[in-house]
Amino acid sequence: MSWLKNLVGDGEADGPKKEQMKKIKLLAAGAVIGIGLLFLGGLGNDKSAKTPPPVQEKAAVIQNQNNQAKTAMASEEEYLSQKLCQMLEQVEGAGKVKVTVRLENSTQTEYAVNTSTGKKTTQEKDQSGGTRVLTEDTDTGQLVLVSRNGEETPVMSREIAPTVAGVLVVADGAGDPGVKAQLFRATQVALGVEPQKVIVMARKAGE
Template sequence: MKLMKLISSDKILLGLVGLVAVGMSFIYLGKGAVTPPQSIQAKSAATASLTTNSRISALEKELESKLQANILQMEGAGKVQVSVSFSTGLKTEYARNQNVTKSTTKETDKTGGTRETTAVTDNNQVVMPSGSSQPVMVMEDRPEVAGVLIIAEGARDPKVREEIHTAVQTLLNIPSARITVRVMGGP
């Protein structure tokens, strides 16, 4: 008799363990699946990040080319190589539709007391043109220059090195400490 009870309680215990395992697998599989809207949002954010990084790289390359072209025109500079890095990303400001609503309510109770309540609602939304997924841009600033490295053949001459340094500082309007001019070595 005890043996039958033990066997039946083992079957019940085994059944419960099996149910818990199946339930846990459903929970695990349910959390692992990404719903399409989440997937689209993740891809959109990744695309925006890649687009921003490629735009920053393009701006760096454009600035390097312009600086190199200007320095090459300087007397005594010789061959020149320029590297520019930014410390910040693009700064973008979007148009906003700002609505501020103010309402005042005055109440009088039975005993003659008055109570005044003021509610202020501030609605500040980004302006989206109809049919477009991009907001209206008001301003876009270039990133801040972190540093500039110029390697020039003519940098052996201290006068040429100083002229290159001053020209870059003037063109970019950055502190002198962010500019390094070195002598080009090798063949």
């Protein structure tokens, strides 16, 4: 601190030098505080960078749910394709058959719910002395659960089958108009789909 002593003089300096010494000390203290704040601010930025924003977390959850839904639908498509293929190969003259089923959505399950309905009536008086009656409907629902092996599971009320978007059938015997018509009709009835959603084609020779 010799430079500071030379700048402001010794302890016997007059009034102006003491004032100059006081100002320098204040400036030095302000510089130290400023550096400390910058350092702390840097730490805060690092912490916020490591913590994912809530929006990103929500998007990740939605993406995960969508992936699970797609996986379930793909499994159902594969199952229906295999079952229909096995059935169509039993048609006389069909030969080897390959089936592709595409769905618009997967199977949906609805569960039983106990509901209770009530009404709440309230009378209010306005400033002019009039009275008005307010009626509020109060509906509540509770999922019905059953205990099985010590675990509570919801009771299924109904299961809604998936909606078929389209079916493609490729068969060795589809070159014959009669066999093609049988395959077409069997596919339509088996899946309960409209005719415009079913295509039956003959397999290319040698494949």
